[in-house]
Amino acid sequence: MTTPDSDAFGSRFPHRDLLGIAGLSPQEIVFLLDLAEGYVEVSRRAEKKQELLRGRTIINLFFESSTRTRTSFELAAKRLGADVINMSVAWSSIKKGETLIDTAMTLNAMHPDVLIVRHPDSGGVKLLSEKVNCAVINAGDGSHEHPTQALLDALTIRRRRGSIAGLEVAVCGDISHSRVARSNIHLLNTLGARVRVIAPPTLMPSAIDRLGVTPYFDLCAGLKDCDIVMMLRLQNERMQGSYVPSIREYFHFFGLDREKLKNAKPDALVMHPGPMNRGVEIDSELADDIDRSLIREQVEMGVAVRMACLDALTRGLQSNA
Numbered sequence: 001m002t003t004p005d006s007d008a009f010g011s012r013f014p015h016r017d018l019l020g021i022a023g024l025s026p027q028e029i030v031f032l033l034d035l036a037e038g039y040v041e042v043s044r045r046a047e048k049k050q051e052l053l054r055g056r057t058i059i060n061l062f063f064e065s066s067t068r069t070r071t072s073f074e075l076a077a078k079r080l081g082a083d084v085i086n087m088s089v090a091w092s093s094i095k096k097g098e099t100l101i102d103t104a105m106t107l108n109a110m111h112p113d114v115l116i117v118r119h120p121d122s123g124g125v126k127l128l129s130e131k132v133n134c135a136v137i138n139a140g141d142g143s144h145e146h147p148t149q150a151l152l153d154a155l156t157i158r159r160r161r162g163s164i165a166g167l168e169v170a171v172c173g174d175i176s177h178s179r180v181a182r183s184n185i186h187l188l189n190t191l192g193a194r195v196r197v198i199a200p201p202t203l204m205p206s207a208i209d210r211l212g213v214t215p216y217f218d219l220c221a222g223l224k225d226c227d228i229v230m231m232l233r234l235q236n237e238r239m240q241g242s243y244v245p246s247i248r249e250y251f252h253f254f255g256l257d258r259e260k261l262k263n264a265k266p267d268a269l270v271m272h273p274g275p276m277n278r279g280v281e282i283d284s285e286l287a288d289d290i291d292r293s294l295i296r297e298q299v300e301m302g303v304a305v306r307m308a309c310l311d312a313l314t315r316g317l318q319s320n321a
């Protein structure tokens, strides 16, 4: 974050960039969630186009593939009236640092207002943000952070449960490689939820308790009496070698189905950031159950949250006029 934390920042978000949830105050998180709440209503109207970002240029720079995140940032920017360019960059590990910095400098010279960046290396987006003078949003960096995913998850939960404080939340699956897990842990802890993480020992980071969560190695024990169950995908693209004996065995022990969900509270809700691997981490029929699953709602909230982040970060920018 480029500006120090502030508790009383009025209607201006006190950071140039959104690089992670770690370091944001509860007030700053709630500010973004409240702003997003208004954009849910805008996105449900027949006429969605706003004038707020007219004349602004936003670049989606993705060094890793994405469906939901890239599309929802593009929709969010367009709904706010901005001009949007999408760039998918083929990743060359040989040129790593050079490619990233060169690309940043090139884009910076074109005077974008916001760069939205996804990068396979943890810290890659922060490095890029130091080379440009526009606002930067982290759309996922390696296994580090994915702040807008945690914000949209929080908005989804808050709309269903009224508040985050006091909830028991279980984050389950490939914790080691998941940026979604990290951002959610920071956000949920900051807003007063209690977080458990559930994974096989091979997919649990060794220093996980330093993040203020309770680790479980057994899904049914970890789900006991929880309010929210967040399932994660096996991040095969970040694994070298095999971390689970077989997909069948993984589903047997760590895949969520109705039977295992019975360990949670009777009204517990199920979430997944997508893309979902049906029959691997989650049973297909449960994923589609609109009474228990918030997965579709999460996608809808994604657009509203990204509109709010673009709004908040561009409030602080100098007018280009």
Ligand code: ASP
Pocket: 140, 146, 179, 180, 232, 233, 235, 273, 274, 275
């Ligand atoms: N879409 C999320 C991410 O980019 C989760 C996933 O890929 O499994 O991290």
